[in-house]
Amino acid sequence: MKQNDHTIFKISWRNIWRNRLRSSIIILAVTIGIFGGLVSTGIMKGMVMGLINNSLENQTSHIQIHNKQFVENNEVGFLMNKTDKLLSKISKEPAVKSVCERTKTFGMASTASKSAGIMVNGIDPVREKTVTGIWKKIVKGGGTYFESNKRNRIVISEKLAKKLKARIKSKIVITFQDYDGNLTGASFKVEGIYRTQNSMFDKQNVFVRKTDLDKLLNMPSHSAHEIAIVLKNYKQTGAEVERIKRLTPDYLVQGWPEIDPYLQVSASMVDFMLYIFMLIILIALGFAIVNTMLMVILERTKELGMIMAIGMNKFKVFKMIFYETTLLGIIGALVGIVISAAFTLYFGRYGIDISIVGKGFEAMGYGTVMKPYLELTDYFQVLIMVIITGLIASVFPTIRALKMKPVEAIRD
Amino acid sequence: MKVIEIKDLYKSYHDTEVEVKAVNGINLIFEEGEFSAIVGPSGSGKTTLLNVIGGLDAPSSGSVIIDGTDISTLSSRQMIDFRLHNIGFVFQAYNLIPVLTAKENAEFIMQLQKKSRAERDARIAELFAAIGIQGKENIRPNRLSGGQQQRVAVARALASKPKFILADEPTANLDSKSTANLLDIMRKLNEDENITFIFSTHDQRVIDRAKRVILLDDGKVTKDTKTK
């Protein structure tokens, strides 16, 4: 800062503390407003990030590959061939952390008393564990995740278990159409019961060994319906999709935003919400600040007249008012940001239990423990918005100040 | 050397139904180093004249030429800058910025002029010694007496060595002791630094200390005497 500016800044800063009560009230209002805006955005963002992470971890992964027709119509026949070669090529990609393949088919699961439509996922448990986290989601006393090497084992969700009245070691009969279009079925023994935070997903998905399912479906060897890939960094999704497309031009390669557009939309919605929230809060605060500053200008008519008379130009008068206005906002914003950051860090770590009110959330795939989440850029954006508000809010008081004629201001 | 030349100066106000001719045809010349009092009854136009000379108010007609510059040719922006670099002001009251200390107030103009810290410090020390404010440099105006405040204002006006200083009733709010003291200081600085002072006053004791007395009545100069 030039020494010139330094003096003006010093005046502005000290002017704030001339009326401590009034300034404190404005600063407190800004603090509360910023805290409210940031924390509510943080909570929403945390929920959405939780949803996205859950989905990426348990369902979509970062990239999936399918036969184009399979995506439109999940028929057993629309499969991908020579997947063994493809998998090894993909594994060699530097950005790829892990990859797995699945056989998938719709089917009907029945026990003695009940039946339900399901998606049967034929997986290779060893590879699958490196891609999805379902194996970590086995409920207490809910058996194991393909630890037994016996044939025809199945892992189902707690939800489905309840519906089918099935337990560990229960027999479930699964019927489906095989590769040749014949209706076929087999009996599976429940080995594990899992629960993710997305009950919609849970209701539908059961897991069996790919080798078991392939045999039943009569699948050609080295074929699969789905390849799922996890990257070392999810931010590389877009670039890696392009690279894998070149490896396998015939099949449909999709990144998670394309597989589940809702996730992507939710993420950008929350960022947008921050703007909207902050905009509304800052407009309200802006009015309060403008009002305060107009009062200030009125009180200091003579002083301002004198300053302009002795040679302070209009731009410097504006700067003086701008600094004071913006400092009011920035002090409040910084306090608000510090409190919000503390809140977000603490509850982001330990979570807020919303299970009492959270029944509906769980069905939508959100967790029952709320973990607010904010990024450094969110705080910066808020600070910049506060400064812009200060800039806009200083315009009216400055106009008022500059309208005064020094002669009239000075006259008794 | 001519510092200010005032030619056929008129200033009237039309605020009310009747036109008030606050300055009604004044011609004056102020030379460098003058110590002049503008004297006259209330409403005679002293403040108006000083404001027009200082470029705070525009004349209705006529011109004010300062060091060769007709100030009516300056834009309002240029005028502010011109005031900053050429004219020192001392007002009757509200001279100081309440949130700045005595020293910060005194160096305020020099700071606006972007003078270096060393230059400012030296000048303010010199002036504070002259006005007898040593030891109170870091005190804010509300803890200075009225006389001390006016002395700081004089120091500020003088600090940047302007072409001249305009002071509108600088002693109006002061007791007689402070008045005498301020006048002594102004007169001393006028003599030591050859700075031109033009001030208005009602006060006979102030008039007695002036080197030139200009009597105003109804916006006209009725008497102009050089005493010393």
Ligand SMILES: Nc1ncnc2c1ncn2[C@@H]1O[C@H](COP(=O)(O)OP(=O)(O)OP(=O)(O)O)[C@@H](O)[C@H]1O
């Ligand atoms: N802004 C204004 N609008 C209207 N009339 C004004 C204005 N300023 C001054 N006047 C009038 O102009 C005349 C001269 O006023 P001015 O203030 O210059 O007198 P003065 O000699 O300084 O008086 P005082 O000794 O009371 O300070 C007065 O009649 C006053 O009422």
Ligand SMILES: [Mg+2]
């Ligand atoms: Mg007057």
